[in-house]
Amino acid sequence: MSSFQSYGKVNEAEQARLQARRKTRRRIAIISLSSIALVAVVVATVVGVTRNNSDNEGSSKNGDGRSISGTIKAVCDETLYKNTCYDSLSNAADNSRQLQPEDLLKLAIKVASAELSKVSKNFGQNSTVFSGITDKLTVAALQNCGELLSLALDHLEDSLKSGASVLESFDDLKTWLSSAVTYQETCLDGLEEAQAGILSRVSAFLKNSGEMTSNSLAIVSWFSKVANSVKLRRLMSYSPVADEKVPDWLRPEDRKLLGSPDIWKNQANAVVAKDGTGKYRTISAALKAVPNKSKKRFIIYVKKGVYVENLRVEKQKWNVMMIGDGMNATIVSGSRNFVDGTPTFSSATFAVLGQGFVARDMGFRNTAGAIKHQAVALMSTADHSVFYRCQMDAFQDTLYAHSNRQFYGECNIYGTVDFIFGNSAVVLQNCNIFPRQPMRGQKNTITAQGKKDPNQNTGISIQNCTISPFGDLRGVETYLGRPWKDFSTTIFMHSAMGSLIHPNGWLPWIGTSAPSTIFYAEFQNKGPGSTTKQRVKWKGLRSISIREAGKFTVKEFLQGEKWISDAGVSYKPGL
Secondary structure: OOOOOOOOOOOHHHHHHHHHHHHHHHHHHHHHHHHHHHHHHHHHHHHHHHHHOOOOOOOOEOOOOOEHHHHHHHHHOOOOOHHHHHHHHHHHOOOOOOOOHHHHHHHHHHHHHHHHHHHHHHHOOOOHHHOOOOOHHHHHHHHHHHHHHHHHHHHHHHHHHOOOOOOOOHHHHHHHHHHHHHHHHHHHHOOOOOOOOHHHHHHHHHHHHHHHHHHHHHHHHHHHHHHHHOOOHHHHHOOHHHHHHOOOOOOHHHHHHHOOHHHHHHOOOEEEOOOOOOOEOOHHHHHHOOOOOOOOOEEEEEOOEEEEOOEEEOOOOOOEEEEOOOOOOEEEEEOOOOOOOOOHHHOOOEEEOOOOOEEEOOEEEEOOOHHHOEOOOEEEOOOOEEEEOOEEEOOEOOEEEOOOEEEEEOOEEEEOEEEEEEOOEEEEEOOEEEEOOOOOOOOEEEEEEOOOOOOOOOEEEEEOOEEOOOOOOOOOOEEEEOOOOOOOEEEEEOOEEOOOEOOOOEOOOOOOOOOOOOEEEEEOOEOHHHOOOOOOOOOOEEOOOHHHHHOOOHHHHOOOOHHHHOOOOOOOOOO
C-alpha cells in the first residue's frame, strides 16, 4: 500500500473540528473580556446607587473606601424582601475585605442555605412538629415537607458549587433558585388541608428561608438584566463542548438513526418484562440497579404490559432513559389520590426526581377516577427531563410539571381539572390534549400554572398542540386554564383548539377576575375555539408580538436545547 497522502483532498470532519477549536478559542477570549465588562458595569451600578445613599456615613468601609452597608443596600434594593436581605447580608459580610457583586450573590445563597438547613431539622421523624398529630394526610404532608426542603437545599448547594462564573451560569442559577422557591411553596400548599394550626406553624418556620431564597433569585435576576443591557448574552449561546460532541457534519441519516427506538432498546442496560424474558419483572427492581449520580446514560427497556407500581426515580438517579413498546403498550398504573389520604405531591403513579431523565413510548396513568379529586399520573421535578411519545392518563391533576426545565413532545394528555399544572419551565410541543368528562358540576381547566415569585423563570408553553374532546363534553365548560398563583404564566401558540373551548377562554381561580400580575397569552392559534373576541378582559391576558412569542420556545424558554437533542427526540427549537 502506498504511503503517499494526497494534499488535494481535505478531510471534511477534521477541517470542521479545527474550525470549531479556533472558534472556541476566539469565543473564550471574548467571553473573558465580557466577564470583566459585566463586573465593571455591576460595580458601577452599585457604586452609583451607593453614592445616592451616602447617609450611611458611620458604616464599615471595604478595601476601596466604599461603604459595605451601602453596597449591600444597593443590591438589596433589587429584592422583594429588602429588610431581610440587608439584615442577613450585613450580619454575614466580612468587613475586612472588598466585596465584589459576585461575592454578594454567593453570600445571599449561603445565608439562605444556612437558614433552610436549620429549618429542615424540624421535619425529622422525631421532631416536635409531628408530636400529637394523628391525621394521616397531615403526617404525609409534613413528610413531604421534609423531602421538599431537602430538594431545596440541594438546589441551593448546587448554586454555590457551580464552578462557572455568574456570567456563564445565569440560566442554571435562575432555574435552581426558582426551584428552591417552589419546593418551599409546595410544602405549604400540601398543608392547606392539614390539621388546624399546622400550616401557620410551618409558615412561620419557613418565613425567613423563603424570603432569603427569593432574595438570592432576585439578585441573580438583576445580574442577568445587567448582562442583557450590555449585550453579553449572545456570546453565551455558543457551547464549544456541545458543538464538538454533536458535530455539524453528522450525516442526516445518522441523526435519524439516533431517534430510532430500536437503537436505544438494543443498548439497554436493563430489560424489564412481566413474562420473565427480561432480567427484571418489575420496573422498581430495574431502577434499583441504576448507579447513583452517573454521568452516563442508563437505559431501561420496559417491554409491553401493564405494570401496577408506584414508582420514583430518586434524586440521586441521574441520566436514566426509560423506553417502552408504545404509549398504549407499556403502561405504568397506580391509584393513589387525595381523598384517600395522599397529598397531591406524593400521589403520582410515576415520579421523577433525578436529573436528565428521558422517557419515550411509555404510558402513565392514575385510575383513581374523578371522584377521588387530585390524583397525579406523572410528576417530574427533574431538571432537563424529556418525555417523548408518552401518554398521561388521569382526571384532576394528571400531569404535575413541578419545577426545573422540562420538555414534552408528541404526548397524549387526558384530564379534567387543572390537568397540566406546576411551576416548571416547560414546553409541550406537538402534543394532543384531551379534556374529558369531569364530575357533575365541575368545569374543565387545562392548565393551572403556579408561579409565585416574579423573578422565577417558569411558565407553561403549549406550542403546536391539538386540543380536542375525549368523549361527549356537551354541557361541560372547558377553559384553557386558571391562575393558581399571583404570577401565573401560560401561553398557547400555533395550536388547534376545538369548539369545546369556552368563548371566555380563561377561568378565575377565585371571584370574577385574576391578579393583574399574571401573564397569559394566545398567539396565532387556529380552530373554532381559538376565537378571542369574547375572551375575559383581564389585564394579565396579553396580546404579544412574534418576538415575545419566541421567548417561550424551546431554545429561548428552556435556555438551550442540547439536552433535548441528546435524547434523540424530534423537536422544534423556535417558532
